[in-house]
Amino acid sequence: MSTEIEAIEAQMSAHDVALLFEQRDWITAPVIDEQGILVGRITVDDVVDVIRAEADHNLMGRAGLDEDDDMFAPVLATTRNRALWLGVNLATAFLAAYVIGLFEATLEKMVALAVLMPVVASMGGIAGSQTLTIVIRGMAVGQITHTNTPFLLRKELVVSLLNGVIWALVVAVIAILWFGSLKLGLIIGAALIINLFCAALAGVLIPFLLQRLSIDPALASSVTLTTITDVVGFGTLLGLATVLLNI
Amino acid sequence: MSTEIEAIEAQMSAHDVALLFEQRDWITAPVIDEQGILVGRITVDDVVDVIRAEADHNLMGRAGLDEDDDMFAPVLATTRNRALWLGVNLATAFLAAYVIGLFEATLEKMVALAVLMPVVASMGGIAGSQTLTIVIRGMAVGQITHTNTPFLLRKELVVSLLNGVIWALVVAVIAILWFGSLKLGLIIGAALIINLFCAALAGVLIPFLLQRLSIDPALASSVTLTTITDVVGFGTLLGLATVLLNI
Structure with missing residues (x-):
């Protein structure tokens, strides 16, 4: 087990943070600012949400759906969201x-x-x-x-x-x-x-x-x-x- | 914060375990057998892998790809995997x-x-x-x-x-x-x-x-x-x- 503490820089994108957690099996990691000063901590439960959101985006994006167009959205909002994509395809x-x-x-x-x-x-x-x-x-x-x-x-x-x-x-x-x-x-x-x-x-x-x-x-x-x-x-x-x- | 300890039953599917962790923001949870005896612990880094694997499966399954058919598989293995799906579609x-x-x-x-x-x-x-x-x-x-x-x-x-x-x-x-x-x-x-x-x-x-x-x-x-x-x-x-x- 490595005893070295790896820190995440505050400006790193959520996508890159999620990749790091996933590849290194982290549970939690410190966040530092540009001066290397500790500004907080990220735990893996936030990372789970990022990975799920990215997966949804990849799957739904292929069908021209955005995150608002889920099964509980109102009929007119869903119709409008999907109509745009149908128009592009037309x-x-x-x-x-x-x-x-x-x-x-x-x-x-x-x-x-x-x-x-x-x-x-x-x-x-x-x-x-x-x-x-x-x-x-x-x-x-x-x-x-x-x-x-x-x-x-x-x-x-x-x-x-x-x-x-x-x-x-x-x-x-x-x-x-x-x-x-x-x-x-x-x-x-x-x-x-x-x-x-x-x-x-x-x-x-x-x-x-x-x-x-x-x-x-x-x-x-x-x-x-x-x-x-x-x-x-x-x-x-x-x-x-x-x-x-x-x- | 709830102080009650919720346990996962050993026979629960990986999919359902991942859903529980995701919905409740767990970091770790005890696993019990049918008699309610503690048999181990699951941590969220395993759950991250399950969520990624499911997301990959959903995305790749839509194109008839399985997990072996990634970008580093040999040409002939890739050709065979994809040929099957092309045949179905033909x-x-x-x-x-x-x-x-x-x-x-x-x-x-x-x-x-x-x-x-x-x-x-x-x-x-x-x-x-x-x-x-x-x-x-x-x-x-x-x-x-x-x-x-x-x-x-x-x-x-x-x-x-x-x-x-x-x-x-x-x-x-x-x-x-x-x-x-x-x-x-x-x-x-x-x-x-x-x-x-x-x-x-x-x-x-x-x-x-x-x-x-x-x-x-x-x-x-x-x-x-x-x-x-x-x-x-x-x-x-x-x-x-x-x-x-x-x-």
């Missing part, structure tokens, strides 16, 4: 719709593309959200440093390529059997690989980018990611089809 | 694609439906995930009881109807201006209201149903919800169009 959904609209002529000639396009977009969304969750959690528990970011990016890209190839084969076979078109199978497979790769890239880079812009990653990462995976998914599938099917 | 994506496929004839005649259908599905997914997050959090912090479940369900349904009407108007106006069809605007507005209502219903009921089936809600809620909002979203929009547009 804007991104219409962006995706706009991309689809660019290929109306292609869709008219091959309606199978309309059937399959949500598959490519949703697989990108899922894969990207896996990467995003690992990165946001890594940031929250202080695992991510400047040193290991390139390692993390490389790893996520390799994982996305491996899973891209595996599931592209499955999706291609189903598409070929369903619609009897080898070309359609190859196109949807290629679109899936490209979308999963972009999803991993976005999943790593978005939280860093938002942090640099001083935007809360827990709040804005998810909607930014989905926008990218939708636009890339729809755009790649319909774009490849337009070019390669000569329609 | 099955649900193809279920949605199958529903779209039922309406191929309708889509061929009105390709605007293909452009707009992701809007209805994604708004349902977002609204449902807001409800789901509130319910799963309420369960985790012990806010949800048998007494307040009917209240919660009613509230979520009212909120979903209010937001459904608000955003149905916006979406309908945009659809009318974009494609110059009043009927298309009415159809997409109706589909949006129906999908948001079903999303709220599913968001409340799914966690309870999974809990009763002894399936971890943090893991399976999200994919079940998205399946429902996709199927209802695509089915309602294309179904209403097929019936009302006489095509």
Whole structure:
């Protein structure tokens, strides 16, 4: 057991204090000011509240909820809080719709593309959200440093390529059997690989980018990611089809 | 300050112990066996680990990640863990694609439906995930009881109807201006209201149903919800169009 007394500086953020308590199993710690003079004490029961609040914020932020929008809030307050987030998402959904609209002529000639396009977009969304969750959690528990970011990016890209190839084969076979078109199978497979790769890239880079812009990653990462995976998914599938099917 | 000593029974779950410490700001508590004999002590630093582990599980479970799939796991282990979840989601994506496929004839005649259908599905997914997050959090912090479940369900349904009407108007106006069809605007507005209502219903009921089936809600809620909002979203929009547009 260490007999050295470690002190917390008064200006340290609640997040960093909670991390210290968690990593070192502290029960209590003295707080000092800039001159090193004892100004008080923090006990771990306050830290428990900080950890719970951060966990809630991470979970609820992903759904665009804030701490006021709990199950006991009045109906109108809840409606307003959630309406804002639905509005943000509507804007991104219409962006995706706009991309689809660019290929109306292609869709008219091959309606199978309309059937399959949500598959490519949703697989990108899922894969990207896996990467995003690992990165946001890594940031929250202080695992991510400047040193290991390139390692993390490389790893996520390799994982996305491996899973891209595996599931592209499955999706291609189903598409070929369903619609009897080898070309359609190859196109949807290629679109899936490209979308999963972009999803991993976005999943790593978005939280860093938002942090640099001083935007809360827990709040804005998810909607930014989905926008990218939708636009890339729809755009790649319909774009490849337009070019390669000569329609 | 209460001088009565409250003891924890040895068979109490880690989750319930953590809730007690959190709610009562305990630093330490005695543990007793079934005969009321003191068998040990729990201190809050263990509780901090439980709360963090539960928070991680809730956040990562939503993306189909388990605790082994962190940023330092080997590439192949990570790929395998995530591939399983992507496979589950692929099955649900193809279920949605199958529903779209039922309406191929309708889509061929009105390709605007293909452009707009992701809007209805994604708004349902977002609204449902807001409800789901509130319910799963309420369960985790012990806010949800048998007494307040009917209240919660009613509230979520009212909120979903209010937001459904608000955003149905916006979406309908945009659809009318974009494609110059009043009927298309009415159809997409109706589909949006129906999908948001079903999303709220599913968001409340799914966690309870999974809990009763002894399936971890943090893991399976999200994919079940998205399946429902996709199927209802695509089915309602294309179904209403097929019936009302006489095509």
